[in-house]
Structures are given as structure tokens and as C-alpha cells.
Amino acid sequence: MSAPTSAIESVLVENRVFPPSDAIVKAARVSGMAGYDALCAEAEKDFEGFWARLARENVQWSKPFTRTLDESNAPFYQWFADGELNASANCLDRHIGTPTENKTAILFEADDGAVTKITYKELLARVSQFANALKAHGVNKGDRVLIYMPMTIEGVVAMQACARIGATHSVVFGGFSAKAVHERIIDAGAVAVITANYQMRGGKELPLKAIIDEALAMGGCDTLRNVFVYQRTATACNMVAGRDKTFAEALAGQSTECAPVAVGAEHPLFILYTSGSTGKPKGVQHSTGGYLLWAKMTMDWTFDLRADDVFWCTADIGWITGHTYVAYGPLAAGATQIIFEGIPTFPNAGRFWQMIERHKCTIFYTAPTAIRSLIKAAEADEAVHPARSDLSSLRILGSVGEPINPEAWMWYHKNVGGERCPIVDTFWQTETGGHVITPLPGATPLVPGSCTLPLPGITAAIVDEMGNDVPNGSGGILVIKRPWPSMIRTIWNDPERFKKSYFPEELKGYYLAGDGAVRSADRGYFRITGRIDDVLNVSGHRMGTMEIESALVSKTDLVAEAAVVGRPDDVTGEAICAFVVLKRSRPTGEEAKQIANELRNWVAKEIGPIAKPKDIRFGDNLPKTRSGKIMRRLLRSIAKGEAITQDTSTLENPAILDQLAQTN
Numbered sequence: 001m002s003a004p005t006s007a008i009e010s011v012l013v014e015n016r017v018f019p020p021s022d023a024i025v026k027a028a029r030v031s032g033m034a035g036y037d038a039l040c041a042e043a044e045k046d047f048e049g050f051w052a053r054l055a056r057e058n059v060q061w062s063k064p065f066t067r068t069l070d071e072s073n074a075p076f077y078q079w080f081a082d083g084e085l086n087a088s089a090n091c092l093d094r095h096i097g098t099p100t101e102n103k104t105a106i107l108f109e110a111d112d113g114a115v116t117k118i119t120y121k122e123l124l125a126r127v128s129q130f131a132n133a134l135k136a137h138g139v140n141k142g143d144r145v146l147i148y149m150p151m152t153i154e155g156v157v158a159m160q161a162c163a164r165i166g167a168t169h170s171v172v173f174g175g176f177s178a179k180a181v182h183e184r185i186i187d188a189g190a191v192a193v194i195t196a197n198y199q200m201r202g203g204k205e206l207p208l209k210a211i212i213d214e215a216l217a218m219g220g221c222d223t224l225r226n227v228f229v230y231q232r233t234a235t236a237c238n239m240v241a242g243r244d245k246t247f248a249e250a251l252a253g254q255s256t257e258c259a260p261v262a263v264g265a266e267h268p269l270f271i272l273y274t275s276g277s278t279g280k281p282k283g284v285q286h287s288t289g290g291y292l293l294w295a296k297m298t299m300d301w302t303f304d305l306r307a308d309d310v311f312w313c314t315a316d317i318g319w320i321t322g323h324t325y326v327a328y329g330p331l332a333a334g335a336t337q338i339i340f341e342g343i344p345t346f347p348n349a350g351r352f353w354q355m356i357e358r359h360k361c362t363i364f365y366t367a368p369t370a371i372r373s374l375i376k377a378a379e380a381d382e383a384v385h386p387a388r389s390d391l392s393s394l395r396i397l398g399s400v401g402e403p404i405n406p407e408a409w410m411w412y413h414k415n416v417g418g419e420r421c422p423i424v425d426t427f428w429q430t431e432t433g434g435h436v437i438t439p440l441p442g443a444t445p446l447v448p449g450s451c452t453l454p455l456p457g458i459t460a461a462i463v464d465e466m467g468n469d470v471p472n473g474s475g476g477i478l479v480i481k482r483p484w485p486s487m488i489r490t491i492w493n494d495p496e497r498f499k500k501s502y503f504p505e506e507l508k509g510y511y512l513a514g515d516g517a518v519r520s521a522d523r524g525y526f527r528i529t530g531r532i533d534d535v536l537n538v539s540g541h542r543m544g545t546m547e548i549e550s551a552l553v554s555k556t557d558l559v560a561e562a563a564v565v566g567r568p569d570d571v572t573g574e575a576i577c578a579f580v581v582l583k584r585s586r587p588t589g590e591e592a593k594q595i596a597n598e599l600r601n602w603v604a605k606e607i608g609p610i611a612k613p614k615d616i617r618f619g620d621n622l623p624k625t626r627s628g629k630i631m632r633r634l635l636r637s638i639a640k641g642e643a644i645t646q647d648t649s650t651l652e653n654p655a656i657l658d659q660l661a662q663t664n
């Protein structure tokens with residue numbers, strides 16, 4: 001772990017402050033900084049009592065817990081461990097018999113604009129029926145089910161149905177390759193796959209089931225018995241007799257009632273794979289009780305949710321944001337939410353704004369990369385500018401996935417929020433389960449580019465490499481000092497890696513987030529300065545540099561060596577830049593272009609299109625120290641197009657720098 005120098009160097013000078021209006025403060029659930037401070041004080045005074053109160057008030061337990069936090073086997077913390085609950089019952093059944101039962105739970109807008117609505121009562125029936133179908137096919141409590149679905153109501157139904165019977169789901173984003181799916185089926189020992197024949201994106205029909213077939217054909221998926229196929233489109237797909245069933249076939253004759261299976265609070269609700277510093281993705285394992293508590297609480301606190309809100313989180317269910325703020329949080333909180341199948345630029349780049357108007361969306365939650373690309377589009381074409389849509393229904397905006405640059409923040413504030421909507425810049429991770437550092441819309445004065453302050457009960461801090469607190473104004477390593485209910489429980493199949501990755505010894509048992517951060521000297525506000533490990537953030541998606549390197553060198557007929565680094569990019573935040581040494585002589589001109597494309601397609605096949613390097617540079621060699629270590633900091637400078645100012649005296653082959661800087 002190295003100190004995040006960028007954090008120390010660039011203490012952002014941002015003087016603009018946007019406090020919430022009096023009216024917003026008055027109406028908010030957490031009202032003003034006094035409201036926030038009171039909750040923080042409660043957590044500080046009686047940490048366990050605070051969490052126990054929230055858990056009793058916000059979760060329906062079929063068996064109440066008597067013990068709040070068990071630290072005896074740290075860092076394998078347990079929360080509410082002797083309590084029992086069901087996550088699906090907490091999202092659906094809890095609303096039955098209340099006015100929410102006939103409220104729209106999901107308003108689905110398809111790629112082609114067709115709208116489908118489903119009430120809580122109807123959703124419960126759909127989930128129950130699918131849960132029965134799973135049971136009828138021998139899927140039981142504790143089994144793992146891989147979900148590879150498009151953004152649809154059925155995607156949420158699949159997740160909720162697993163939760164209902166106590167099966168642990170592992171959702172894989174529809175953009176990942178057959179190889180990635182294959183690895184995840186085997187690592188989790190999945191007994192079933194839930195997928196769709198195709199997905200619709202931007203008017204195109206893209207195969208999903210064919211990728212599952214390809215993954216299963218790779219062999220070794222010995223645990224797998226069933227594949228359930230949702231027919232999203234009329235196009236036929238290959239079906240293997242005995243193994244594959246359409247949703248219609250699986251659901252035939254199944255009752256729409258299914259008693260939720262009570263599970264212990266620590267029962268794994270899901271596994272979600274994410275990139276780390278090695279080539280192998282980590283299966284982040286989450287609990288049921290603590291996770292669900294925080295999904296619900298953060299809906300109430302961060303989004304100040306009200307009964308009449310129309311909530312829209314644009315994230316795909318394949319990412320943690322789509323788990324917590326699509327599949328679980330909004331339902332647990334009884335919200336009406338929008339789910340969108342398509343892409344923000346189809347049929348034009350005004351789609352988001354038009355949808356906000358069409359559905360009178362009140363809370364809109366998206367990623368900086370989407371905002372930046374829509375700024376570009378709006379600047380190029382007045383017809384897709386947010387000003388062309390009536391956005392007056394909006395009351396709160398959110399940002400997630402990567403740092404939002406102050407320029408994009410200001411544009412979002414002015415052009416989407418009409419200068420009236422607070423922006424919650426929510427910092428969190430797959431591992432944190434839900435928000436950890438974020439403004440509260442009716443309390444926190446906002447500073448563009450800052451995720452401001454930790455939520456009550458979250459003991460976030462910035463420390464040096466020995467775990468000592470650093471003063472405000474100096475950069476350091478972001479940690480969370482005490483456990484919290486929605487934290488990662490372990491890495492599936494790899495508890496040692498869990499300990500090593502998140503609780504390194506020198507950090508005094510603190511949770512290591514993997515980001516650098518700095519707190520402002522005046523307010524103590526947090527600003528995230530980026531990852532301190534070998535993980536890139538491309539369009540808000542985490543990509544391990546080692547993962548991409550492994551993919552490149554696995555093309556053994558062509559590639560001798562590869563090093564991958566990130567460089568800043570206006571739209572995607574970071575862009576992937578690969579330096580490649582071929583087994584043949586260094587290509588130039590057209591040949592270089594053609595091989596670069598071949599390698600990009602190779603990476604798309606190995607990992608998924610999201611991992612394709614934007615730049616590929618070829619060299620006769622890579623810059624190495626005399627002991628053979630690749631000097632990545634030099635590669636980072638070259639990728640950025642910067643002059644090399646670092647010390648290169650330990651470099652064995654300095655001439656290589658000029659060569660790499662010239663090629664593209």
C-alpha cells in the first residue's frame with residue numbers, strides 16, 4: 001500500500017457552499033445539522049444501542065435478536081446474529097394490509113418506451129410464484145443461484161424469489177463475458193442460472209442465453225442443474241432439454257403464494273463479484289439482516305424518502321447500486337421506483353430528462369459519467385438539453401460511483417436540479433453494502449465535489465500508513481474504524497483474502513476502503529481522491545489492472561508481456577491504457593491499429609466489453625527496474641501524455657520511455 005500522493009498534493013480549493021433551503025430542512029426526516037448531530041451523538045454514546053434501535057424499528061424480525069454486535073471473531077463481525085427474518089418479506093409482505101399494497105412498486109420503461117406498472121401486491125404474487133418454481137426444481141435454502149438478466153421487472157423478481165426461499169443469489173452484469181460467467185458459476189457452486197433469451201439495448205437485441213450456453217460448454221459446472229429463461233423478445237434461443245426451461249414452463253401450475261423462509265440475520269443474502277488488486281475477482285458476501293437494515297435506512301436518510309416519491313436509480317442490477325437501490329432498498333422502504341431497460345442515448349440523449357418528465361420522477365440517482373456524457377450531448381445538440389424537458393417534479397438528485405468533478409456538479413445542480421434540488425454525492429462500495437459518506441438532503445450544506453460527512457454510526461476517518469489519524473487538510477487513507485451492519489462479511493471461499501484485503505494488520509483493525517481521501521480544513525468534509533490500489537474506476541465500474549493484464553497475456557500466441565494503468569478521461573473518469581510487448585517485433589502504423597483491435601476484442605471476450613483498453617501502446621519492452629519490476633508510475637505519466645519528471649535512475653532501460661511515449 002502506498003500513500004496517495006495525489007491526495008496530499010491537490011487539496012481542492014472549493015469555496016462554494018450550498019446549504020439546503022429552510023423549507024427543505026423543515027420538511028426533512030433528518031432535519032438540519034441539529035438532526036444529523038443528534039443521531040451521531042446517539043451512535044457515539046451507545047453504539048450498539050443505536051444500531052439495535054434502528055434494527056428494531058426498521059426491520060421486521062420473525063424472531064427478534066437479543067444480541068446486537070458480536071466482535072468475538074473479528075474481523076468476521078456478526079450483527080443481530082440470533083435474530084431471524086426474510087428479506088423478501090421485508091420488501092413485500094410488510095406492505096400488505098397497508099395503503100402501500102396497491103401502490104405502484106415498479107414502473108418499468110422498456111428500451112422501446114413501452115411502460116408496465118406493477119403494484120406491491122402484484123409483485124408479491126409474481127415473486128412468490130417464481131419462488132415456488134425454484135423450489136419445485138430443487139433449489140433450496142443456502143443454494144447459490146446465478147442471475148444474468150437484463151434490467152426488467154423479472155430481474156428483480158428473480159432476486160427477490162431467491163431471497164424468499166433463502167437461496168443466495170449472485171448477479172452477474174449482462175455485459176460480462178461467458179468466461180466471467182463460467183468462473184462465477186464455479187466459484188459459487190451455483191445450482192441454477194436465471195437468464196433471458198435476449199436483452200434490448202438501444203434498439204438492438206443482444207444475446208444473453210447464448211452466453212450462458214457458451215459458459216456451460218466450458219465444462220466443470222458440476223453443481224448446475226437448471227437454467228430458467230425469461231423470454232424477453234420473440235426470437236427463439238437454443239434450449240437444452242431437461243436443463244433449460246422458459247419462465248412460462250417453470251411457472252405453469254405454481255401457486256402465487258409462498259411462505260417466506262426465515263433465515264438467520266447472518267445468512268448470506270447474496271454474493272457479488274468485484275475487482276480487486278489481483279487477477280481474480282472477489283465474491284463479496286453480504287448478510288441478510290444488517291444489509292437489509294441499511295438498504296432501508298439509507299433510503300429514508302440519504303434520499304429523505306416520502307410516500308409520494310417517484311424514485312429512480314439508473315444503475316443496473318448487476319452492480320451493488322442496483323442491488324441496494326433497485327432490488328432491495330426502494331421496496332423495503334415502500335417507494336414507487338422507475339426501472340429502465342435501455343441506455344441514456346437511445347433514441348436520443350434526452351431520454352433521461354424525457355423520462356423524468358413523463359413519470360414525474362422526484363428523486364433521480366445516477367453516475368457522474370452519465371452526467372458528463374449527457375453534458376457533452378446537450379452542448380452539441382440543443383434538442384436533448386434538459387431545459388427541453390419539464391423537470392419540476394424533481395426534489396433530490398444523487399451521484400454515485402466515482403468522484404463528481406465540480407463542473408459536472410454545477411451543471412447537474414443548475415440544469416437538472418433547477419438550483420433547487422440538493423445533490424447527494426454518495427460515497428460507498430460493493431463492500432459497504434450501502435452509503436457510508438454522504439450529505440443528507442435536509443441537513444448538510446453541500447460543497448461541489450465533496451461527499452461531505454459520514455452517516456450516523458459510520459466511523460469513517462483518514463489515517464496514515466500506520467493507522468494514525470491525520471489532521472484535516474492532509475490526505476491519507478480512508479478507513480472505517482468500527483464495524484457497521486451492512487459491511488461485507490467475507491470473500492466467498494476465501495476468508496484469508498478477506499482479512500488481508502480489508503483488515504491489514506498495520507491499520508489497527510480498521511476497515512480499509514482502498515481509497516485515498518482528504519478532509520477539508522474548515523468543515524472536515526471528505527473528498528475522495530481515488531483508489532490507492534491497482535483498481536481503476538471506468539465509468540463508475542471497478543476494473544482491476546491485473547485482471548486486464550492477465551486477460552492480455554492469456555493471448556499466448558501474440559502477447560509476451562502487458563502492463564495496464566489508468567489515465568484521466570473527461571467522460572469516463574478514468575480510461576484503461578495498456579502497454580503491450582508482443583512475441584513478434586513491435587508493430588507500427590496500420591498493423592499496430594489492427595493488432596490493438598484484435599487485443600481489445602480479446603479482452604472483451606475474456607472479461608467483457610467494459611474492460612476493453614481505450615489506448616494500447618506497443619513497445620520492445622516495458623520500463624523495468626534492474627530487479628525486473630515494472631515501473632508503473634512511469635507508465636502512468638506516459639499514459640497521461642506528461643513529461644517524465646520522476647527519478648529514472650533505477651531504470652534498466654531508460655530508452656524505452658521515449659519509444660512508448662511515441663507510439664499510440
Ligand code: WT7
Pocket residue numbers: 274320321399400401402403404425426427428429430431451513514515528530531537540541542
Ligand atoms: C469505488 C467502489 C458504490 C456504488 C458504485 C461503485 C468509487 C464510489 C464514489 C463517490 C468518489 C466514489 C470509490 C470506491 N466511488 N462512489 N461518491 N465519490 N468515489 O461501487 O464498484 O464497489 O466501487 O467507487 O473509488 O472505492 P464499486
